[in-house]
Amino acid sequence: MSVVAVPGSKSVTARALFLAAAADSTTTLRRPLLSDDTDGFAQGLTALGYHVRRTPDTWRVTGRPAGPAVPEADVYCRDAATASRFLPALAAAGHGTYRFDASPQMRRRPVAPLTTALRQLGVDLSHDEADGHLPLTVNADGIKGGELDLDASLSSQFLTALLLTGPLTAEGLRINVTGLVSAPYVEITIAMMRAFGAEVARDGNALIVPPGGYRAADYAIEPDASTASYLFAAAALTGREVTVPGLGTNALQGDLAFVDVLGRMGARVDIGPDATTVCGTGRLAGVTANMRDISDTMPTLAAIAPFADGPVRIEDVYNTRVKECDRLEACATNLRRQGIRVETGRDWIEIHPGTPARAEIACHGDHRIAMSFGTAALRIPGGVTFDEPGCVKKTFPEFHEVFSALRRDWNL
Structure with missing residues (x-):
């Protein structure tokens, strides 16, 4: 059996950085993820005037309930959707002029559901180029709060950004939600808000957040369940066994449910306390x-699907078309390049059994495409190559080294 320590959760680290910045004193974050996305988020906070002190295992953030410490800032969010969607909401609760931009890849991804909602709340903001996309300027003067409607069918991150901002408003928020995807990510947000002293109530499809701010905390970041999906898939694919410590029955992240899919496919799964x-x-x-609820693991399943003894059909994942790339199409194109029969629709993909050939994987700058097909390569003689192997730095910079070690340990 192999025991593999997985880096901290990107989703939890990003939320923790927001909460720490909004809290009333200094927060300690233990074992945060160090990757391009989280580094970009931390640097974004620094640009906004927050004090962030980092060591490899511990980050300390001095919070400012009143908002950014500087009256004006330019924030570059890199490829990070969390930074691009959370930081403008944080800044809007302060006072000043804040400009947000990102990579060409992130500029293509939508922020309109968030900015439309912020405008409903009276926030003065403008899209500097394409409407509904970065770059974006926020002329912040605090947020009164109130009631708003949100279509969360493209990403749960828009709802998370608003929920996180709720305690910073003068009157609190009532958010009427429709079309929610990736619902477990919202549960992460609510649990973490409570850990930092805030409250969230439910009324049917509405979420209600009273004002009151946040308390600083000493907060441990759990391992990333989306990253762990590659290790779990590798074990199921190769007939080996792997244990990921730190992800157990009390894990916050819904993506751990990926192992339930592997169990249905025939793998043995044991979720223990720790x-x-x-x-x-x-x-x-x-x-x-x-x-729908674990769509970040869709490429993981798609990449290993040809090794199943019957078709693998993945449904209700339209939102994966508006991630770092169109993940449904990227998976289909790469599988076909490997000689696999694939059909797709608006929100589904069906993959037929076959023997994937060695090929160069087109990553489209997307870490999850690279890591998913890198996992499947454990069963392909000669492996695969990648046109952009370095894109894994977004969430799991050590991916290639970890999987090379697994290949050696498992004699593959």
């Missing part, structure tokens, strides 16, 4: 899986 183990059995069965 760790999760997946053991491959030498067989992967075909499956139909609704992955």
Whole structure:
């Protein structure tokens, strides 16, 4: 059995950085993820005047409930959707003029649901080029609060940004939500807000956040469940066994439910109090899986799907078309390049059994495409190559080294 320590959760680290910045004194974050996305988020806070002190295992953030410490700032969010969507909301609760821009890849991704909602709340902001996209300027003068409607069908991050901002408003928020995808990510947000002293109530499809701010905390970041999906898939694919410590029955992240899909396909799964183990059995069965709530793991399943003994159909994942790339199309194109029969629709993909050929994987600058097909390569003689191997730095900079070590340890 291999025991592999997974880096901290990107989603939890980003939320923790927001909460720490908004809290009433200094917060200590333990074992945060150090990757391009989280480094970009931390540097964004620094640009806004927050004090962030970092060591490899511990970050300390001095919060400012009144908002950014500087009256004007330019913030570059790199490829990070969390920074691009959370930081403008944080800045809007302060006072000053704040400009946000990002990479060409992130500029293509929408922010309109968030900016429309902020405008409903009276925030003065403008899209400097394409409407609904970065770059964006926020002329902040605090947020009164109130009631708003939000279509969360493209990403749960828009709802998270508003929820996180709720305690910073003068009157609180009532958010009427429709079309929510990736609902477990919202549960992460609510649990973490409570850990920092805020409250969130439910009324049907509405979420209600009273004002009151946040308390600083000493907060440990759990391992990233999306990253762990590659290790769990590797074990199921190769008939080996892997344990990821730190992800157990009390894990915040819904993406741990990916192991349930592997269990339905024939792997043995054990979720304990403090760790999760997946053991491959030498067989992967075909499956139909609704992955609306765990869509970040869709490429992981798609990449290993040809090794199943029947078709693998993944449904209700339209939102993966507006991630770092169109992930449905990227998976289909790469699988076809490997000689696999694939059909797709608006929000689904069906992959037929086959023997993937060695090929160069087109990553489209997307870390999850690279890591998913890198996982499947464990069963491909000669492996695969990547046109952009370095894109894994976004969330798991050590991916290639970790999987090379697994290949050696498992004699593959």
